[in-house]
Amino acid sequence: MTATTTTQVMVFVGSGGVGKTTLAAAAGLLAARAGKKVLVLTIDPSRRLASTLGIEGSTEATKVPGFEGPGELWASIVDHRRTFDEFVMKAAKHAPGAEKILKNGLYRQLTTTLAGSQDFSALEKLYSCYKDGGYDVLILDTPPAQHAREFLEAPAKIAALFQEGIARWFRDPQSGGAGFLQKIVSTGTRQVLKVLETLTGSDFIRELGDFFRTIEGWQGRLQERTTAVHRLLVSDETRFYLVTGFDRAKWLEAESFARDIRQAGYHLGRVIVNRAWPQWLAEKTEAPLDPELEPLHQRFVEYDRKRAEALDRFTADWRGEQKVLRLPELSERVYDLQGLAKVAEALSRGGW
Numbered sequence: 001m002t003a004t005t006t007t008q009v010m011v012f013v014g015s016g017g018v019g020k021t022t023l024a025a026a027a028g029l030l031a032a033r034a035g036k037k038v039l040v041l042t043i044d045p046s047r048r049l050a051s052t053l054g055i056e057g058s059t060e061a062t063k064v065p066g067f068e069g070p071g072e073l074w075a076s077i078v079d080h081r082r083t084f085d086e087f088v089m090k091a092a093k094h095a096p097g098a099e100k101i102l103k104n105g106l107y108r109q110l111t112t113t114l115a116g117s118q119d120f121s122a123l124e125k126l127y128s129c130y131k132d133g134g135y136d137v138l139i140l141d142t143p144p145a146q147h148a149r150e151f152l153e154a155p156a157k158i159a160a161l162f163q164e165g166i167a168r169w170f171r172d173p174q175s176g177g178a179g180f181l182q183k184i185v186s187t188g189t190r191q192v193l194k195v196l197e198t199l200t201g202s203d204f205i206r207e208l209g210d211f212f213r214t215i216e217g218w219q220g221r222l223q224e225r226t227t228a229v230h231r232l233l234v235s236d237e238t239r240f241y242l243v244t245g246f247d248r249a250k251w252l253e254a255e256s257f258a259r260d261i262r263q264a265g266y267h268l269g270r271v272i273v274n275r276a277w278p279q280w281l282a283e284k285t286e287a288p289l290d291p292e293l294e295p296l297h298q299r300f301v302e303y304d305r306k307r308a309e310a311l312d313r314f315t316a317d318w319r320g321e322q323k324v325l326r327l328p329e330l331s332e333r334v335y336d337l338q339g340l341a342k343v344a345e346a347l348s349r350g351g352w
Contacts, residue, residue: 007130007237008036008137010269013151013261014243015253016144019274021045022334023243023327024141025053025075026343030352032073033344036136040075041125043118043143048335050077066337074135083121084111086128091221118143119154127229146253148240148260152233155226239269246276246307251314258322270352271322275329276311277304325350 008031012024021042028040039061040053050056053075054065059082064073088101101107111117119142126140145151232238240261244254254271261268278300315324327346334340 007133007135009126009130009232009235009238010137010139010241011126011142011233011238012140012241012243013142013145013148013257015146015245015250018243018245018250020144020243021141022049022340022343023241023272023274023347024139025049026340026347027241027352028073028075028137028139029067029337029340029344030347031137031139032067032071033069035070037072037134038074038137038139039129039135040073040139040141041078041122041129042075042141043078043122045077045141048333049340052334052336052340064337071136078122078125080118080121081111083125083128084117087121087124087225091225116150116154116157119145119151120158123155123229123233124225127225127232130232146256148257149264152260152264152266155229158222158226234265234267236267239267241269242271244271244273246273246311248310251311268322270325271315272325272327272350273311273315274327276326277308277328279328279331323351325352 010024010027012020012027014020021044024042025040025045028038031038042049042053042055045053045055047056052064053062055062055075055077059077059079061074061076064075067073085102088107111121122140122142126138129135129138142151242254242257242261244250244257258268258271311326325347327343327350330339330342330346332339332342334343
């Protein structure tokens with residue numbers, strides 16, 4: 001089965017610690033309640049949320065236990081190394097040389113420690129699920145980033161490592177001139193190579209040459225895949241959801257994220273300010289407060305009123321062109337499906 005134009009893609013982006021993973025799961029819950037078959041792809045969920053989704057200790061797509069509704073809710077943790085390996089095997093069309101790539105020391109370094117490798121594998125997993133089809137809604141919880149471009153540019157950066165010009169030189173270093181190899185091992189770079197040898201646990205130049213000789217023939221497919229992923233991200237079926245927290249530093253990050261997303265031609269669906277006010281502030285209680293606690297309560301109320309005014313000023317420029325949702329900080333932690341349902345309800349009340 002292949003994806004159709006009705007497959008909706010939702011990409012949750014933002015910096016760390018803003019509740020992005022929980023909100024992605026809650027959005028999935030809402031879509032499943034609306035009768036959709038949903039897959040939530042998450043990067044590094046807390047143990048509590050992984051247990052709630054039924055994916056603790058598993059990277060396979062798993063039907064969320066306990067969910068009842070007209071649709072289906074599935075979840076999966078993106079395994080970066082496995083996703084990268086599966087991509088290589090597909091790109092190399094399972095040729096015998098592909099196994100050699102997976103065992104290469106340099107390849108293992110690239111897929112586990114290289115900046116952008118997690119972003120690449122997250123997008124590769126999203127696109128793979130999109131191509132395989134079977135879901136009405138795909139939701140991706142992305143790795144934390146300070147700027148959207150760190151995430152959006154990752155596939156192109158990874159592809160650049162394997163471009164034919166670079167690969168050709170490493171397959172035949174002498175093609176760059178006899179003096180080029182000498183420059184590589186000159187006094188100024190010898191110490192760098194020693195460090196790289198330590199990192200890879202093997203002779204760096206030999207590993208590098210062997211790596212690029214092995215991948216010969218599938219660099220073009222990597223570029224094609226990168227182009228296809230970009231085409232999906234800018235399509236009308238895909239929306240980005242920017243999650244931010246309630247403090248000035250987070251707001252400035254959100255502004256940068258929104259600017260990056262728009263300038264790159266992607267569709268920004270919502271900006272979500274999470275934990276914008278404490279839930280208890282909106283809750284009414286008939287029991288009178290202890291007279292000794294009343295002044296403290298009033299100070300908290302005033303504090304949150306000023307915070308709300310500051311947020312009004314921050315979001316003023318977005319009104320009319322961007323919908324901003326404000327969600328409360330729940331009084332209880334999300335530790336089960338019932339708690340996730342409360343987050344989903346907060347999304348609905350906020351105008352999701």
